[in-house]
Every structure is written in C-alpha cells, then in structure tokens.
Amino acid sequence: MKIISFSRLALVYLLCSTGTSLFAQTDDSLMIRRIADHILLNGKSYEDLRHLTKQIGARLAGSPGMVKAEKWGLKTMEEAGAEKAWMQACMVPNWKRGGKDEAYAVGVVTSHSGKSVGRQSLDVVALGNSMGTGSKGIKAPVIEVSSFDDLEKKKDEIKGKIVFYNYKFDARYIHTFKAYSEASQYRGSGPSRAAKYGAVGVIVRSMSHSTDNNPHTGSTRYDSAYAKIPAVAIGLRDADWLSTKLSSKKFDVFIRTNGHFRPDTIGHNIIGEIRGSEFPDEIITVGGHLDSWDNCEGAHDDGAGCVQTIEILRTFKALGYKPKRTIRFVLFANEENGLRGGNKYAEEAKAKNEKHIFALESDAGGFTPRGFGFTVSDEQYNKLLQWKSLIAPYGACEFIRGGGGADIGPLNRQLGTAVAGFIPDSQRYFDIHHARNDVFENVNKRELELGAVNMAALIYLVDKYGM
C-alpha cells in the first residue's frame, strides 16, 4: 500500500477523558508518553533477549543454562538500576531428558495386516517430567483416540498398547489460550489416564495449530496410582500421517526416551527492587519466568517476560521516576515443571507478613499488546477500568476479568494479592510454544517493546494511585 491518512492519534487523545481529574489524566498521559518514547527509542529489551537466547539458550530448572541465566539476571537487574538485587533460593526439580538420543520414535516396524507400512521416523519430543522407556525402548501396537471420551469407550482395548491422543487444537477459538486449555489436558493427564487401562506408552498430538511439523513438549503429571508410562509429543503432520495410516492398518510403534529425575537442586528467583518513597511497605511485583524448556531458546516463553520486566525497571530509573510504593522486578524460577519459584516467593512474603498489593506477569509471549486480564475485586476492577483510556493508545485496549500468571498465582491464593496477566496477541504463540522454533528470530523488536510500554504504564498507575 501507499499512504492512508489516519486520525487515530487525535481520536485517542479525545478518548482520554474518563477517570480522575483532567489534570491528573494529562499528567499521567504525559508520563506514559515519556515511558513509551524512552522504550521505543532507547529500549534494550531486544538486545537483552538476544543475549539470553543466543548466549545462554535453554535453561530448564537444574540445567547449567539455569545457573548462567540466574547470574545474567542478577547482573542485568543491577545494571538496570535496581537499588537492591538478590537471589531467592528454592529447591527445584531436576528432570533430565537424558542425552542426545533423548527421545525418538521409529515409525512402523511391523504390520499386522500383512502389508508393511514401512519404517517411518516420527519427529518426537518426550514430554517434560516423563519417565524414559529404558535403553531398549518399547514397541507396541498403537491405538488412536480422539478424546478422553473416546478413551473411555475403548478402555478394554488399551492394555499393552501405546495410546495416541489425536485431539485437535480447536481453531475456532479466537483467543488461542482457550484451545490450549482444552488440548493441554491430554499432555497433562493423558499418560496416567491411559496407564489406568494398561497402556504402555502415550503419544500426543502437539498442542498447536502450526503449519510445520515441530513437536511441542510441556509438562505431564503422573497420577501416583498408575504406572508412570513414557510419553512423547509429535508434530501435526506426523499426527495426521499416523492417523491416516492407522485408519487402514494395524502396526507397532517403537519409542525410546531417557527422561529421569535427579535429586532436587537449588534454583533462584532473581529479584530487583526500587523502594517506595511514600508507602514502602506496599509491594508491587512485576515479572516473568526465567526458566524455559530444554528443547528451545525460550524466547517468547518466557525470555520476553523477563526482558520486559527488566526494561520497566531500567526505564523508571532512566526517567528518574521515584515510585511511591516498593516495586519488585522478579524473574521466577522453575515455572515450567514445578512452579517452585512462584511458590517460594509467596511463602516468604507470607512468612514475613509483607503487604503485596498487586502483581503483574508477562508470560504469554512477546507479541503485540492486546490487553490485560485481572483477578481482582469489583472495586479494583472499576478503578482499573478508569485507566484504560490512558493505556489503550499503546495497544492494550482490552481490560478483561480473569487471568494473571502461573508464578503470581500463589501470591493471589495465599495473600489475596490482586493479580493481572499481560495479554499479547495470541495468534502465533502456539506455533512456537515449547517447540524448537521458540527462538529469538521469531520475536519482533517493536512488539516486544510495546509489551514493556503497556506493562510499565499499568505499573506506574498502580504505583501512583494504589490498588
């Protein structure tokens, strides 16, 4: 296209008329504009993310990457201007994929119908926290189920087989997290539900509507009542291939994975703080999680949330903003397969009787801003709605109820803290989530920065007016 004239900025300015006094609004508008200008012109989050993903890379709890990332986080928090920065220790699980040959399936080695379907490699990734097959692997017939209902119908046919959950990510949901919350059950509880009927292994269709064949990992949760059977994810093309072949033939699949737990080890939340000038005992938390799955760079999940968090700190310091309340910038440990960091943070806050008035998490990717989701009281929500017109010009124009973040959930549950989740556009998130293509190259600089702008604006308003 060539040029279209837009009167959008003018419109947005006119819209900024709700809320408190006109003076305060104008004042706040100007401050938010300063925040945005600083981040969009001088932001360092993109280069921080490049370092975190390219120099450090994968950083699952218990891995060498985790240790490197923690050191980087502390140093970067200090350089960004934290008045105080520290590491908060917590024990974290230590799951290992188990070497380079950590997970693979060799398609089809035996056909029961006489005709071989050939040996077909499947591109697999073992589910996080899953137990390995042992060095000899397992070979068993595969039975496809489309859902848990379908599993129940076929429960008498499951014994000794590998269950293939071919549940399809529902493209009809506009917000893709809704599709994910339905589909991810099969990864979370699928293995144990299959083991209940005697399955020896599980294959899940990846929780994605991508157009590629990358398999997506993520944590599974074994029910201690049943055998901890091995479980892998496959990409969408392989899932379609497998389903097509199974519709006409019976055959075995061979799987070998090496997942196992070592003893828990020490991990850390990385915390930077600016102490409040008027109400230092009222604490506001903003954060993301520092850990990532071991099969990717964790660029969107959740390198983005970490570098956005640090960017807000850096920007407040650069602009000379002195918060009224204490703001903590937190890179949480072990969100992906344990949530020990988030739990530890809330436990210590409770033990010290700290007053946590608000927490915001960015853990839905570094995409263009759409809004915030709030788990707050009616009164708090009405207050937040008054600020919407101040933030909307920067992209986050949807203020919805519900939402928060895994790491700040314990604060909400244990201390009653009002929590919010940053909501970026969700269309591309499950193309890369927990897959090898969650890399720096798939993050757009401006989208990442605008996330930090919108989050900083919200934190500024909560700090100024309380919650």
Add this chain to the structure above:
Amino acid sequence: MKIISFSRLALVYLLCSTGTSLFAQTDDSLMIRRIADHILLNGKSYEDLRHLTKQIGARLAGSPGMVKAEKWGLKTMEEAGAEKAWMQACMVPNWKRGGKDEAYAVGVVTSHSGKSVGRQSLDVVALGNSMGTGSKGIKAPVIEVSSFDDLEKKKDEIKGKIVFYNYKFDARYIHTFKAYSEASQYRGSGPSRAAKYGAVGVIVRSMSHSTDNNPHTGSTRYDSAYAKIPAVAIGLRDADWLSTKLSSKKFDVFIRTNGHFRPDTIGHNIIGEIRGSEFPDEIITVGGHLDSWDNCEGAHDDGAGCVQTIEILRTFKALGYKPKRTIRFVLFANEENGLRGGNKYAEEAKAKNEKHIFALESDAGGFTPRGFGFTVSDEQYNKLLQWKSLIAPYGACEFIRGGGGADIGPLNRQLGTAVAGFIPDSQRYFDIHHARNDVFENVNKRELELGAVNMAALIYLVDKYGM
C-alpha cells in the same frame, strides 16, 4: 506458560448488547460465528496465497507476473463461486528495473581527505518509476541531509552531488503508518526536490524500522520542472554506516541503475460478483490490489488483501448466504505505481451511473486484526459503531474515523461512496514493505484468516442493513 483461565468469551458475549433488537443481534452473532468457523476450519486463503506468491511471485504492472496473476485471479474467483467474473481492462504504466543488474551502488572509490574508506558495496534497490543512470553509472560526492529543512539549509552545497536523505522512521508512533506517511515523502518527492538544487542522484534511507539491512523500494514522483535524477533506497545498516563515514570523511558514491518506462500496456482489474436479491442496484465493493513490486512476492502487500477478498466470496457461497445487495470482489490493477485500476473502476462506475454504497479495502498486510478506519458521514459512522460489539470478538475492536484504501479512494472522491480500510496490527508491516522479505513465509495463517473473518463480518452487516 502453562494455563491461564480466561473469561474473555463470556465477557464478549455480555458486551454484545448495543445496536438493534436483541433478536437481530443474536441472529447476526450467529451468522458471524458461522462465517468465522467456516474460515478458521476450512479457509483456503493461505493456500491461495502460497500459490500467488510461490507459483506466480512478483507481479508489477506490465510484467509477465501481472498477466499470470490476472488469469489466476479470474479462475480463482470463478472457482470460489462468483456468479459472474470478468476482467476490466485499463492502460497501465510499464516501468522496468532493467535487467539483473538493475540497481547497485559500489560504496566508496575516492576519499577527499587522503585516507580511503575502502570500496564498500551498498545493498540498494532503485526506487520505482525512477530513471536509470545510463550504463556508465554516475559517480559523485555524497551530501547527507536529515530532512527537507536540512536540504533547504544546504541548498548551495547540493549541485553536482548525490543527496542522501537519512530521515529516520519515527519509532515513537504506535501506529507505524503515521511514521510511514512522514518518511515516505523523501521517497516520493525527495529526488525532484534535490534535483531542483542541482543534485545528480538520490539515496534514501529505507522507510522501515526493521532490524535487517534489506532496502525497500516504492514509487517516486518526478516534478516535470526538474531533471529526473536516479534514486535508490538503502537498508538501515548501510544508512547508518554511510552516515558514520560521512561524519568524518568526504567521498564519492557510484550508482548504476537501469530503470525506464516502456509504452503503457493493458492491465486488468479482476472482478467477481454476487448479485443482490433485494437491492441489486446497490453495490458493495471489497478488494485488495493484485500488483506487487518487482523485488518481492508481495505476500502482505497485497497478496493478503486479494486472498482475503476471495475468501469472503467463497465463504458466502459455501454458507449459502444470499446477499440483499450486489457484492463485488475486486483485485485491483496497478496500485503500486499508477493507481490506474482504482481510477478505472471508479470511472466506469460513474459512467454507468452505478450506485456504490460502500467499499472496503485490505491493503495494510495480513496481520492480526485491530479494527477498521472509516471515511463516512456522521450518520453512517454512528450506524457502524452499533455493529462494533458484533465484530470486536474477532479482533477488529477499533472503529476509527479516517482511512480507506488507495484503490477505493477514487470511488469515494468521484461518487461519494462511503469507504473503509481494514486495519491489521501495524508493527511488522514496515519490516517487509516493498522489500525482498515480503514473502509467504512471513504471513501467519491464522492472522491472515482472521482478517478475512472480520472483513466478511463487516460486509455481511453492510449488506444486511445498508449504509
């Protein structure tokens, strides 16, 4: 991240309470839901785009690609279910870049300060419609200007030199088209304004805030009062390099380009139609432009708008929707360097005294939907606002005033037709705009499809209730 519960869908449902009667709203909600489900589950726009970009590719007016694209467009429109489909001929300009060595600059061959800066290739692309240097190229000292104001200050130093417009795309604008509308002046009128003071050539910094070095083309417009001097764009890294070097040294740049015009040739708008069942004389147009620059696949600009247009037609037919009004689906010719297609469409409409009540264009990329921009009367705008809550759940939640599209501009100016432009998220558009990386791989399937969903919903409502 793992799972966050969202109550967004519920909220959106509650919000759907403005507008006409509850019955009509529910009815319309259901129809729009059917449209969305159909496109998200069965859409063919992504595969259409793959064909248009990978099998046909670049399709500048007058090129063999244009002819292939026209044939494809007509066939695809017919297959999608157009009751009538035709080609509307118009004369189009026939600019040629001039062979494989169409545009290059070899950095620095002479240093006036004694020290050579070395020979440095610059990654250049000649501006569209620009005249070539001749086979021997030009070599001249370079003078950098940061703006037109700066050019005026330096007007006595311009003669015999190559003017380097290093105007920077302003990152502070949240909507990137605002930055573009400012920056693109240097591409459009920069060559003639420099020629006025005796410049022999022009280099412009690309109109982009990308992180790569791809140069971005686009049309320039010569003022017939001055010499038609050659003009090229360079990427952002080269622009920074050039600026840094010029700050300490004087040196020449060599440029050779081969741009020239051949005689005008015949191009076509591709039009598909469904005739209205109640008000066949009231015409609604929806479209994008079929041409693209010659240096890219034109995936976002504007392959996306074309395949979305066809998707709407296909969806209406698949759902058995019988419009009350006549809907025309148009792939316009020659938007990029002439607008002859858009002009022809309006001229013929005027000559035939057709009643064009509304036109919608998608020409800002196949990105996730944000809204629509309307050039309409106050009364029409108020009517449109009543429909916002029906469309917002699908992403287009900003209904702003101003906007439309280059190709439907003539309809608005000549017939007074109410026009609208689809507004996708703009953050990534100028990373790829008119550059070699405007390729299929940079279009996301769901984002593309959601654009079609939102556009289809708007067309459905305009058809049902009139404008």
